[in-house]
Amino acid sequence: MYKGLANPSRRKALKTLAAFTAGLMVSTGFAGVAFAAAPDYYPADxxxxxxxxxxxxxxxxxxxxxxxxxxxxxxxxxxxxxxxxxxxxxxxxxxxxxxxxxxxxxxxxxxxxxxxxxxxxxxxxxxxxxxxxxxxxxxxxxxxxxxxxxxxxxxxxVDPYFIVYNKALLAENEWPKSIQDIVDLVAKDPQRFAHKIATGVPMSNAAAQNLTNTYFQHVGEEKALKQYEILGQDVDVYRSAGQIMEKLTTGEVLIGFMLSGIQVFPLLADPARAQILGYAFPSDGTVMLMxxxxxxxxxxxxxxxxxxxxxxxxxxxxxxxxxxGLMSYRDDVELPDGPTGYTYKKIAAEVGDASLAPTSFDSKTMIPSQDLIDKVNAALHVQP
The missing domain is CATH 3.40.190.10 (Periplasmic binding protein-like II)
Structure with missing residues (x-):
């Protein structure tokens, strides 16, 4: 026996270390089992x-x-x-x-x-x-x-598309809670909001068409098209949500709409941005991207x-x-409040189930007609 092992306290320490090492091997999966046991509802094998x-x-x-x-x-x-x-x-x-x-x-x-x-x-x-x-x-x-x-x-x-605004440059009573609120602000003072409203390209590909058409079907095609025609007087269209967020933060843009949660939530979690930017899930139609x-x-x-x-x-x-930045839809997921703490259940509680418009594999909401694509592009002055 080595001289160091004759000390009882030393032997005890080594036993503790050995137990810890064995436990670590088990916990990391290298001892032949996974870190945690599978839930009891998983298959037996x-x-x-x-x-x-x-x-x-x-x-x-x-x-x-x-x-x-x-x-x-x-x-x-x-x-x-x-x-x-x-x-x-x-x-x-x-x-x-x-x-x-x-x-x-x-x-x-x-x-x-x-x-x-x-x-x-x-x-x-x-x-x-x-x-x-x-x-x-x-x-x-x-x-x-x-x-x-x-x-x-x-x-x-299930990721929401929502509104972000510069709350430092808008009066609190102007903070939009719906797409219609943005329309009303533009209609009331189009000069003030000229080139101060931003959104993504609405019909650029199949995914964008699905998002836009889901909103139009939820609100009603005639009403939604009228909204876009009014907004089109002042809106600028961008291909990057990140670019819109930068312009919102600097005040070059006052309001952005139909912005992706997966791109925006992690940025809104920044305390410095949170002081400047506010956000809302549109009460007239929050598109939930599946x-x-x-x-x-x-x-x-x-x-x-x-x-x-x-x-x-x-x-x-x-x-x-x-x-x-992604959003869970499981009812058993509980998260702390904040931009990255939303779940489907939390948003439904905030704006009501009737305000939510999930995308689907349903062709009615998935694929817009060419006529609607042309009208939306014309409303927002987008060159196809």
Whole structure:
């Protein structure tokens, strides 16, 4: 025996260290089990999925979400499964699928998971057999029916499009609570608001058309078009919500509408911006963007992909993704108040269920007529 081990206190310390090391190995998953036991409603053989994932090479995700959106979720996932490397590519909502098709045709598709909010592109993806339809999440029974629009396709988040305004430059009684409030301000004093109202390009692609048409169907096409025609006198259209947010912060723009929660919430969480900017969910129609996730038919790492998607849909995953600006729709997720603390339930409580307009796979709200596309572009002076 080494001389140092003759000391009883030394032996006790080493036993404690050994116990800690063993516990650490278990907690990090390298001792053959995951960090936390699976919920009791998961399949009895779920541990075999965990074990099989250790022989895989990680998860490759094609999505239209940025690194700041993914980071909190991936960090939480890796606390559970540290051996699974998650790689995400930030692509356009349509580019996600176009790249998938191109790589499949070339025979080098390594995509495991697909995330996008383009409903029209999702329908095409399903028709082209891109979804692993045999996959059913262990969280399936805990999710609302509306969040499962097709076999193997789940909702990752329901993100609002809302109003942001410079509260330092508007009187409190001018702070808009609806699109109609903005219309009334412009109609009352068009000169003051000339080039001071901003929004994104409304009909630039299938996803933007879905968003715009969802609002028009919710409010009524005639009323919504009249709103856009009045706003069109003073509105400037931008391709980047980040650019609008900068102009709102500096006062170059007074009000922005139909701005994406996934892009704006993390910025509003900045205390300096919070002093300058206010926001509201439009009482006449808050479009809720349904962002979907699915395991690809080409998945090379099906077990790791399953663990990842199950975690995304779980209470823990839905809680983590809120820190990245996405919005949870699970009723059992409770978050502290603040811009990144909203859930579907919280917004419904704030403005009422009747004010919410979720996007869907319904062609009536998904695909506007060419006539409406032309009218909206003309109203906002957008060159197609």
């Amino acid at each position: 779920y541990s075999s999925v965990v074990e099989a994932s250790k022989q895989e090479s990680g998860v490759l995700v094609y999505s239209n979400m940025g690194e700041m959106n993914w980071r909190p979720l991936i960090e939480a996932f890796n606390a559970e499964y540290p051996w699974i490397k998650v790689q995400t590519l930030d692509l356009g909502s349509i580019e996600v699928f176009e790249r998938y098709y191109a790589e499949t045709a070339a025979g080098n598709n390594a995509t495991d998971v697909v995330v996008s909010h383009s409903s029209a592109a999702w329908l095409d993806f399903i028709k082209k057999d891109g979804v692993n339809a045999e996959y059913k999440s262990a969280e399936d029974g805990k999710l609302p029916a509306y969040s499962k629009p097709a076999t193997g396709v789940y909702t990752i988040s 962002r979907h996730i699915a395991m690809a038919k080409t998945a090379k790492n099906p077990n790791s992909s399953r663990l990842f998607i199950d975690f995304v849909l779980s209470k823990a995953g839905q809680t983590a993704l809120s820190s990245g």
